[in-house]
Structures are given as C-alpha cells and as structure tokens.
Amino acid sequence: MTIYGDYSRARIGWFFGLSGWQLGTLTVAVLPVAVAVSRSAWASAGLFLVLWALLAVVVAVPVRGRSVTGWLAATLATAAGGLMGWTRFRARATRGAVRDPAQADLPGVLTSIEVHEGPPYGPTYRRVALVQNHAARTWALTAAVVHPGLGLAEASERDGYGRGLSQLLDVQVKTELVSEVILQVRTVPEDGAERADWMARHRQPGAPAAARVINDTLAATLTAASVRTESFVTIVVPESRLSKVAKEYGGGVSGRARALHAVAAETESHLRAAVGASSVEWLTSAELATACRTGFAPGDRASLVEALAAHAAGDQVNTEVPWSMAGPSGADPAPRHYSHDAWNSVSSTLKLPVKGAAIGALAPILSTQQDGERRALMVCYPIVPAGQAARRSTNSEFAADLGEELNARARRKVSTRSRDEVDKVRRIESKLARGNSLTEPYAVATVTVPKTVSAAEAGRRLDAAIRRCGFAPMRLDLAQDVSFAATVVPLGVSLTRRSG
Numbered sequence: 001m002t003i004y005g006d007y008s009r010a011r012i013g014w015f016f017g018l019s020g021w022q023l024g025t026l027t028v029a030v031l032p033v034a035v036a037v038s039r040s041a042w043a044s045a046g047l048f049l050v051l052w053a054l055l056a057v058v059v060a061v062p063v064r065g066r067s068v069t070g071w072l073a074a075t076l077a078t079a080a081g082g083l084m085g086w087t088r089f090r091a092r093a094t095r096g097a098v099r100d101p102a103q104a105d106l107p108g109v110l111t112s113i114e115v116h117e118g119p120p121y122g123p124t125y126r127r128v129a130l131v132q133n134h135a136a137r138t139w140a141l142t143a144a145v146v147h148p149g150l151g152l153a154e155a156s157e158r159d160g161y162g163r164g165l166s167q168l169l170d171v172q173v174k175t176e177l178v179s180e181v182i183l184q185v186r187t188v189p190e191d192g193a194e195r196a197d198w199m200a201r202h203r204q205p206g207a208p209a210a211a212r213v214i215n216d217t218l219a220a221t222l223t224a225a226s227v228r229t230e231s232f233v234t235i236v237v238p239e240s241r242l243s244k245v246a247k248e249y250g251g252g253v254s255g256r257a258r259a260l261h262a263v264a265a266e267t268e269s270h271l272r273a274a275v276g277a278s279s280v281e282w283l284t285s286a287e288l289a290t291a292c293r294t295g296f297a298p299g300d301r302a303s304l305v306e307a308l309a310a311h312a313a314g315d316q317v318n319t320e321v322p323w324s325m326a327g328p329s330g331a332d333p334a335p336r337h338y339s340h341d342a343w344n345s346v347s348s349t350l351k352l353p354v355k356g357a358a359i360g361a362l363a364p365i366l367s368t369q370q371d372g373e374r375r376a377l378m379v380c381y382p383i384v385p386a387g388q389a390a391r392r393s394t395n396s397e398f399a400a401d402l403g404e405e406l407n408a409r410a411r412r413k414v415s416t417r418s419r420d421e422v423d424k425v426r427r428i429e430s431k432l433a434r435g436n437s438l439t440e441p442y443a444v445a446t447v448t449v450p451k452t453v454s455a456a457e458a459g460r461r462l463d464a465a466i467r468r469c470g471f472a473p474m475r476l477d478l479a480q481d482v483s484f485a486a487t488v489v490p491l492g493v494s495l496t497r498r499s500g
Helices: 018-029 029-040 042-060 066-086 156-174 193-202 211-225 239-249 252-271 285-296 297-311 385-409 416-433 453-466 480-488
Strands: 113-121 126-133 136-144 180-189 227-238 280-281 331-335 338-340 343-353 374-386 441-452 472-475
Touching: 018 029, 018 042, 029 042, 042 066, 066 227, 066 416, 126 252, 126 280, 126 285, 126 374, 136 239, 136 285, 156 180, 156 252, 156 374, 180 480, 193 211, 193 297, 227 239, 227 252, 239 252, 252 285, 285 297, 297 385, 338 480, 343 416, 343 480, 374 385, 374 480, 385 416, 441 453, 441 480, 453 472
Parallel strands: none
Antiparallel strands: 113 126, 126 136, 136 227, 136 280, 180 227, 180 374, 331 338, 338 343, 343 441, 343 472, 374 441
C-alpha cells in the first residue's frame, strides 16, 4: 500500500523555525535591549526584555493554528458582528418579503452567490447551473458523482485512483483556468423514502400476511443499518481568467458558460477514466437548489422524494425547490458551532500526519454514530500555477539552505523534524522539475445533528473519528459558518479566501 507523505509546510523558517518577517520583527525589537545594556541601564534593559518576550509570544507562538493577534482580531470582529446583528440570518420567505423566487437567499459567505441557468450542454442538452460568487469574483460548476468506493478495491486499484487524481490536477494546471477543485462527500442515515414508495406501488392487496411481515421487518432493519452517500465535485474558475477566454465565445454569461463547459468536459473525462467514477452528472439549477436545501436541512429529503413520487404518479405536485427557499429559514453562528433551522453543525479541520497517509484513510470520518446524524467531508485542492509553483519551490529551497547555513554557523543541532522538512522541500522541487503540479490541499469535516442532541458531544465524536484515521483535529472556532458552507453546500466556497 502506498503511503503519501510528500507534503511540506508552505514556508520553511529561516532560523529556529521563524519566517523572514518574524525574524526581522524580533531582531528590530531587541535593539532597545542591546542599547540599554551598552549604557548599563539594567532596569530599562529588564523592562525592554519583558516587552520583547511579550512581543515574541504575540508574533511567533501559534495558538491552535493562529497567532495571538489573529485570535484577538477574530474575536473582536465576531463580537462586533453579534452586537450589531450582522451575523443573524432570517430568510426573506419567513417575513413574506420574497420578490423573485429564482433569487438565492442564503446566509453568511453565501450571500453574494448568484446562480445562472446555462445554455444546453452535452448530448442530453442539460442546462447546467453556473454559480457566480460576486464577492470572491469566481465562477463554479458542480457535478454529482457516483464512485464505486475503496472498500473492496485492491492496493493496485487504489494506487491507480491516486495516480488518476494526480493526473486530474496536472490537467487543471495546464488549462490555466481552474483555481480550485473541491471534493465533497455527505453521508446521512437512510430515511427509506425510496423503498417505502416502491413498496406502496408494488404491494398487492391479496399478498400473504407472512410476506408482508417479512418485507416490513426487512425494510425497518435495513433502513436502520443503511447509510446514504452523496458526492460532489466542484471546479472553481476566477473571473480574471475566465473573462479573457469568454471573449472568444462571444462574451457575457453565455460565453462564460461555453468556456466552463469545455473545462467541465475535460474534467469529466478524467473523472470517469482515471479516477474511476461510474457516473458524472453536472447539476442543473433545480438540482443544485435541492442539494443546498438538503445540506441545510437533511430531514427535508424524505418529503422531496415523496413529492417526486407523487409527480411521477400524475399528481400536480411541485417537485422543485426555489432558490428563495434553498437556504435555512434562520441561522445563527456561535463560536464553536453553527445553528441553522432545527440543526447544529460542528466543523474541524484535519492536520496532515507526519508519517503520511494512505488512500481511503478518511473513511471512518464519514461513519455516522447516531440516528439523525450527518457527516460531511470536504477536500479542497487549490491549484498553484506553474510559474508561481516554481517560484515558491525555489524560495523554499533557498530558505532551507539558508536555515541550514545559519544553524551550522550557530552550531545548533538540527532536529530530525527539521531535516525531514528540508528533505521534503528538495523532493518536491525535484518533482516539479519533472513536470508534476503543485497544490496546497486541505480537508474539513462537519457533523450535523438535530438540536435535541448536544452539539458539543457530536463535535467530540467527530474529533475522535478524525483521530482514528491518524489525523489531528482542530476545531475551527469563530469560523463555523464559513466551514459549514465550504463543507456541506456545493457552491464552490472554500477557506482559501482568495479573490479572482
């Protein structure tokens, strides 16, 4: 089994693990201490030394992934937003203020989302939904993907899937359009809606009573033990890149749609061939709205299935979810969880293990532990352009060489972890020189439970599942709403926060 561990920190510290700006700040801040010592002003030197130590803690010591200044800024911003009422969301439908049912009414970072219905695409002439994010200046397409999974796959087959994913990312670099490839998987306990509809349509009035009892028992037992999985792949293209290519197709939304269709076709071919997907369906606006609604309210899926069954039987039933009602009726972010409708969600990011990981190692995260619980996992692959990747690799290698030289002159013993980081940097540079692409992947997991269940307990179960996979969890405090949108809602939202 192949273990993947050739990943490195984005920046290698020049000296004692410090980056350039951190080392410069601390060096300048220590000058008053040196001046006071040269003048034998020991009291002033002691005071300046205490202030320098406090500055070092603020600048150089991370606390759960953020610096002290980062936590202070995030806490003040969250408190100010809560006091001003900016973080509370109430849907326009709850106030009777809906003017256009096709206009999306979504909370938080999804407020700037606009969904366009594209021109016919593919042999079935599906009108694929185009997701425009005005705040991030990006466009996105989302596909529902069916994959056979890795549970029964041999080691060679898993390695083939890994190479296929690498080829997919290499192709996205060469297109010079896609900035992110986002993979999302949602698992929720089976509600039995499809089976109940099938039994209602096929059960005969004169069937034996014993057969009825057996079927009902099987339905109850299998439904309780089954899990439904939904997988989505989203490609994100910045407006700055897309606008240039869209001019060749006539410009406007139609031109952008045709340019995105070309990227979608190329992505679909690699998903089916190299990655092994058995089905790839690019979602229409109605299907995407349904996916968003079931993301915010997992319990609504059964009623939507019943509506589809009634419509297929000839009843006049509306089976589509308007975008004005695709979001929650109300949402309130809290520091450690996200509250939406009758549900609470808790999100944690995954820290890559030093020893590496194998394909399929994240499977236990998606295993639900309680009735009504839903698990979701998002893996985002930000695509780094070839020129930028080469510059980063060169800078990282230069920083590694400089750090080794400074440590040698200071006669400081280098730790094994530091030597491993330097070796990884050089291996990455070697792979880039041979034509491989560079990406900065990250993963976020989310658990959603009804409000009758403790959100803190659900978060602890999620963290325990992450640790069972060999990863280290880190709760995304003060960013639970953004994490939920990126993990559960397939609209191309990510945590990189890069504009086009």
